[in-house]
Amino acid sequence: MVHSIADSRVGAQTSAYLDDTYLEQVDTRVIAVGERDGTPWAAVEHCVFHPQGGGQPADRGWLGDAEVVPVRDRESGLVVATAAEGGGLPDLAVGEWVRARIDLRERMLHAALHTAGHLVEAVGRSQGWEMVGSIHFPGQARIEFRAPHTDARLGDPDGREEATAVLRAAVARAVADDLPVSARYLPDxxxxxxxxTLHSAPxxxxxxxxxxDLADVVLPTLKVKKGRVRVSYTATHRSR
Ligand SMILES: [Zn+2]
Structure with a gap:
């Protein structure tokens, strides 16, 4: 009997969402099934689902026709697709083929907000500020920095407007230059x-x-709260 390459790989999960942001659906095999707090889940080999983490929300997705919420399972390290609230999963067995799909428009918005967050971080760091927090959720995206006390601009409204204008100009320049975004793996x-070359981060x-690919990148005037510089922003994905 000849085993296909795919057969030999059952059991391992590949994070397809890390390789291709725009991969909307894939036919793949179930590698594990189970239950979390009474909610059924299934894990698939080629995982197109980004689970919530790193300041980015979880994808909206489907296994077959059933809506799912992807969650990182701490024990196994797998991304598992749990049944959406009030819903269920199709009756899936390990080894069975199923279509895994995401809401691509929402994914593109999440990717745009997330990438814009890196860009805001980069231009903030170029001001000599240190990033201390970030969130990339739609409607609440912001990067927080700790700035040196010597940055006198932050102490009054005109100065904060001036500092924001510097950030806006740097962001607009990087978008106009269409700087490439890439991901690489370290030996570890x-x-x-x-x-x-503007910025890199794990x-x-x-x-x-x-x-x-970024559009409508808008930075309202930054705020200083409890000694932290808060740079809120919005962004969308350029239509393709
Ligand atoms: Zn990132």
């Missing part, structure tokens, strides 16, 4: 995302292909 397995999120 860590994944590092690069915005050309990251397990989904990104756009180049900064020209």
């Amino acid at each position: 397995g860590r994944r590092v995302v690069h915005l050309d 990251c397990g999120g989904t990104h756009v292909r180049s900064l020209g």
Whole structure:
């Protein structure tokens, strides 16, 4: 009997969402099934689902016709697709083929917001600020920095407007230059995302292909709260 390559790989999960942000669906095999707190789940070999993490929300997805919420299972390390609230999963057995699919439009928005977050981080760091927090959720995306006390601009409204204008100009320049976005793996397995030579950071999120994919990047005037510089932002994905 001849085993196919695919046969020999059952049991391992590949993070397809890390290789291709725009992969909308894939026919793949179930590698594990189970239950979490009474909710059924299934894990598939080629995982197109990004679970919530790193400041990026979980994808909306489907296994067959059933809506699922992807979650990282701490014990196994697998991304498992749990039944959406009030729903169920098709009756799946290990080894069975199933179609895994994401809401691509929502994924593209998440990737745009996430990548714009890296860009805001980069231009903030270029001001001599240190990033202390980030969130890339739609409607609440922001990067927080600790700035040196010597940055006198942050102490009054005109100065904060001036500092924001510097950030906006740097962001607009990087988007106009369409800087390439890439991810590489270090020998220890860590994944590092690069915005050309402008910025690099360890990251397990989904990104756009180049900064020209970003549209409507808007930075309201930054705020200073409890000694932290808060740079909120919005962004969308350029239509393709
Ligand atoms: Zn990232």
